[in-house]
Amino acid sequence: MSDERKVAKKGYFHCHMPTRVIFGPGRLSEIGDVCREFGKKVLLFSDPFLKKVGLTERVIGYLKKEGLGVTTYDTIKSNPLCTSVDEAAGILKEEKCDFVIALGGGSTIDTAKAAVVVASNGGKSWDYVWGSDHEPVSVTDVSYSIITIPTTSGTGSEVTPWIVISNPALKGQKAAFGDYRLVAKVSVVDPELMVSMPxxxxxxxxxxxxxxxxxxxxxxxxxxxxxxxxxxxxxxxxxxxxxxxxxxxxxxxxxxxxxxxxxxxxxxxxxxxxxxxxxxxxxxxxxxxxxxxxxxxxxxxxxxxxxxxxxxxxxxxxxxxxxxxxxxxxxxxxxxxxxxxxxxxxxxxxxxxxxxxxxxxxxxxxxxxxxxxxxxxxxxxxxxxxxxxxxxxxxxxxx
Ligand SMILES: [Fe+2]
Known part of the structure; x- marks a missing residue:
């Protein structure tokens, strides 16, 4: 898929805002109902802090109440590593999940989006990044729907097609990639989740x-x-x-x-x-x-x-x-x-x-x-x- 931002000819532009945003305090409780249309089993991406404060468990509760099977990947740290993405992609395939939910900040959402790319197309996540020493592999397939629940107000990743990951083998260098099919199907934006941000x-x-x-x-x-x-x-x-x-x-x-x-x-x-x-x-x-x-x-x-x-x-x-x-x-x-x-x-x-x-x-x-x-x-x-x-x-x- 081409990067449409490159169409900078005067008077030509594109418009693509496909995410259904469910916005407002307390709306996290709707997540189970929202997800029913996306399959029976989900890989829930989260981080150690959200696990510790019980938010991950709360989301699992809402999902199970609707009869959904839930596997978690909750070890994500800030500035997510390509190695972590590849590990999560393996779990997504092994567990035969139907879709993913990213609960967290930009690091968690980017990890989930990148894991979908790897699980759908194979290879390693670093193969897909732009501006590397190799020709980036194209995303040809996006086989899993992406649902986002941001817990910070930054990155915008809950509604964007972009991903940034870091490579520990290259002094932690960051690189980006993206594809318009990676935009979340639904984003539950509940401001009550941001209250605990320090x-x-x-x-x-x-x-x-x-x-x-x-x-x-x-x-x-x-x-x-x-x-x-x-x-x-x-x-x-x-x-x-x-x-x-x-x-x-x-x-x-x-x-x-x-x-x-x-x-x-x-x-x-x-x-x-x-x-x-x-x-x-x-x-x-x-x-x-x-x-x-x-x-x-x-x-x-x-x-x-x-x-x-x-x-x-x-x-x-x-x-x-x-x-x-x-x-x-x-x-x-x-x-x-x-x-x-x-x-x-x-x-x-x-x-x-x-x-x-x-x-x-x-x-x-x-x-x-x-x-x-x-x-x-x-x-x-x-x-x-x-x-x-x-x-x-x-x-x-x-x-
Ligand atoms: Fe940014």
């Missing part, structure tokens, strides 16, 4: 939401639909992330961030991500940094770097984040956008540098190489396409 996780996933919308909104593949969704998501994140960070029990702020995440997921499904994701994922792979944290150091600097290429859009970003800038002259308003992002990063204690995350000057050549080999698509889609020297300089400025 502040640091709330911040890193929330900044991921913001970066998805910013990078997609200004990039060359932005579509009319992505533009609409992005501005709403930016406004929701700016208004609600500090509250969700400061008071995790505020269900209204949690619900608004959960919805912003869905919108941001749809935005990157149509327009993709940009340079901050490429730079962050290169660094995050090297030092096992949480995804949203790895993007934080370069987000505002990249906005400053890109400003002149997209003045109108950066002005709209500023207006979405703070209505008080409305009457400013265009350029001043556009300049405000990066200042507002810097302030938001401060508000959620993510005003970090790459040095804070252990990156050093000596790493820069390696990171630039990873940016271009693994995430070339993110570089190509930037409104101001950087040279290798400019990417190195951006890393340097963010140390």
């Amino acid at each position: 502040p640091a996780l709330t911040a890193s996933t929330g900044i991921d939401v913001l970066s998805h919308t910013l990078e997609a909104y200004v990039n060359v593949n932005a579509t009319p639909l992505a533009n609409m969704l992005a501005l709403d998501a930016i406004k929701l994140a700016a208004e609600n992330l500090p509250t969700a960070f400061g008071n995790g029990n505020n269900l209204e702020a949690r619900a608004k961030m959960a919805w912003a995440d869905v919108l941001a997921g749809w935005t990157i499904s149509h327009a993709g991500t940009g340079l901050p994701h490429a730079m962050g994922m290169a660094a995050g792979g090297l030092y096992d940094i949480p995804h949203g944290v790895s993007i934080a150091p370069c987000l505002a600097k990249w906005m400053e770097f890109s400003l002149a290429s997209s003045l109108n859009k950066f002005a709209s970003v500023a207006e979405a984040m703070d209505n008080d800038v409305k009457n400013m002259p265009l350029r001043k308003k556009a300049e405000k956008s990066s200042e507002l992002v810097k302030q938001l990063l401060k508000d959620v204690a993510l005003d970090v540098t790459f040095s804070d995350l252990r990156v050093t000057e000596n790493d820069i050549d390696y990171l630039v190489e990873v940016v271009y080999t693994r995430f070339g698509g993110d570089v190509e889609s930037c409104p101001r396409k950087p040279t290798r020297e400019e990417v190195a300089e951006l890393y340097r400025q963010c140390l």
Whole structure:
């Protein structure tokens, strides 16, 4: 299946939002009923924390109540490994499951989606990644329906076709791939599940939401639909992330961030991500940094770097984040956008540098190489396409 984001010819675009989103506090209890149409036996993906707090068991209860057989794969850690995906794919086939449920954050959802690819098509998960030293294997078959239950408000993976995995044999390097048939059939988005997220996780996933919308909104593949969704998501994140960070029990702020995440997921499904994701994922792979944290150091600097290429859009970003800038002259308003992002990063204690995350000057050549080999698509889609020297300089400025 072709990557339709590459159709960047003016006036041509695609639109694909097939996920049935079941949204609202308490709606997790509907999961058993929702799943009956997908088969008799499910592989439930989860993680050790959710198992410990009893959420995995609660979901198993809802599924069994509807007569479904359940096998679990619940050892997933953040920055999921390709080896873990391959192990899960083996279980999916051996246990003869009919479909999968991913209960968790982006790592769990990406593991489940990638395991479906391997169980459906064979081989190893790393065979399918883009920008590797081998020609990526194409996804020809998707034999299992995917249901998602996000427990964080970040990554958007619950509604996107994208997957990011890490390879322990390559210094933890991350790589992405995707296919439009991997988009979840149903996503149960229950904001009550996000209440237990600690502040640091709330911040890193929330900044991921913001970066998805910013990078997609200004990039060359932005579509009319992505533009609409992005501005709403930016406004929701700016208004609600500090509250969700400061008071995790505020269900209204949690619900608004959960919805912003869905919108941001749809935005990157149509327009993709940009340079901050490429730079962050290169660094995050090297030092096992949480995804949203790895993007934080370069987000505002990249906005400053890109400003002149997209003045109108950066002005709209500023207006979405703070209505008080409305009457400013265009350029001043556009300049405000990066200042507002810097302030938001401060508000959620993510005003970090790459040095804070252990990156050093000596790493820069390696990171630039990873940016271009693994995430070339993110570089190509930037409104101001950087040279290798400019990417190195951006890393340097963010140390
Ligand atoms: Fe992301």
